[in-house]
Amino acid sequence: MKTKPKLVRISIIGLGNVGRGVAEVIRRKQEEITRKYGINLKIVGVADLPGAVVDENGLSEDAIRKFKSGETAEDMTTLDMIKDVEHEIVVETTPTNVENGEPGLTHINTALESDRHVVTSNKGPLALQYGKLMDLAASRGKELKFEASVGGAMPIISLVNDNLAGNGIISIKGILNGTCNYILTRMREEKLPYEHVLKEAQERGIAETDPSNDVAGRDTAVKLVILANSIFDRNVSYKDVEVSGITGITSEALKLADDAGYVIKLIGEVDGGSSGECLKVAPRLVPKDDPLNVEGTLNVATIKTDLAGDITVIGKGAGPIEAASAILSDIIGIYAF
Amino acid sequence: MKISMDIELTDIPGQLVLALKPVSDLGGNILSVLHQRDKKTPSGRIPVQLTLEIEEQGLDRLVERLKERDVNVVRIGKERLKESMMVLLIGHIVHTDLGETIDSIDSTGFAEVVELSLSMPGVDKKSSASVTLSAIGKEELKEALNILERTVSKKGIMIISSI
Structure with a gap:
């Protein structure tokens, strides 16, 4: 230059x-x-x-x-x-x-x-x-x-607006909170109860002293609102999101999922409205071979588009x-x- | 109704077309045909595996017409519930009338609970269960999930569905 x-x-x-x-x-x-x-x-x-x-x-x-x-x-x-x-x-x-x-x-x-x-x-x-x-x-x-x-x-907004320009975006779903992903990953790996793993996450500085924003799904819900408004041009706020968190997940449930070839992840899901106006945060069963099955504190999102098909991005969500x-x-x- | 059927044809040309014609004559729809020309049965006939959709009342007539055409019908399998999904339930599953929870699906006529595994770690602790729902079609399966969600939410049971 x-x-x-x-x-x-x-x-x-x-x-x-x-x-x-x-x-x-x-x-x-x-x-x-x-x-x-x-x-x-x-x-x-x-x-x-x-x-x-x-x-x-x-x-x-x-x-x-x-x-x-x-x-x-x-x-x-x-x-x-x-x-x-x-x-x-x-x-x-x-x-x-x-x-x-x-x-x-x-x-x-x-x-x-x-x-x-x-x-x-x-x-x-x-x-x-x-x-x-x-x-x-x-x-x-x-x-x-x-x-x-x-x-x-993890790039989502500029990925959609710049690199995927011209595509219609049908839906986005993913793991948008590293703390919840860490807790569910450790519960599954170590077959430990929620309270135990939460304490471990707090000691390692991955969960906050008051973890409620993360584990109740509120942090994921707020991010979903931003995606809904910015990418899907919806006019929604936090109270429009159907939210459930991970505090009720048992290690037995993780075992049952594992036996059937699934993991449990806290998934945020939003779509453009025409296919049912989804705006939801909930623990979901994810097939083990699905790209959304990422471990530890990683974040991931699958963007469903009309031309490019499914695009999945994985990255560090915090830090x-x-x-x-x-x-x-x-x-x-x-x-x- | 979706049917799988094993038939055997005599080894002379034109038999396959002859065997398939009654299906369309009776308003049925052939989904797949596996014709193993090189695998003969001990009696020298040719095995064919068919998958087709046909109204239940048309099935007996189909078998009759096949016999009239010298086609052996070896096996008929009905697959009424062709769509399945697994969900997890967490909560006081048994003590909130598990029977009624299952009935809410089984009573629909289009879906059933076909499998259930229960894990009960302690009397006062929450149980976890994996439940497999089967239904006659995709839309019906979605409706069955909605019904189950409504039923268990009244009982304070958490439901985890697949993505």
């Missing part, structure tokens, strides 16, 4: 694992991205609970670390940074809240109203107000991208660098393709 690389200034809102992962991959990949795509990514602001720090020349790794550990004080409030600091992309990585979408919802609205692109991993705002947010982005001529919100590193991978590809996608 002979022309001068285009400067793309970025702010990161929310310095949890994912936000810090984004800062890390941008630093690690900066030269390669400039060389390959002709864009120069620069983090000009980061924000977390106390407020925001800003440096228009780019924040160093050390400056971000010191701010996160509380050694340096904030320069301004998060919303002022989104509005007033000149930059192109807001990366929103605050924790998901499916009750009211906050604080992510306000961050995303403010960013779009300030004419900035938004790339987010935050499921709450998308599950609650997908239509409104997309309308706002369109009216501002800006992009709102969210590949990281469903399936982590800071994996989520950052999806965010980075969204960022590059805004400018490079």
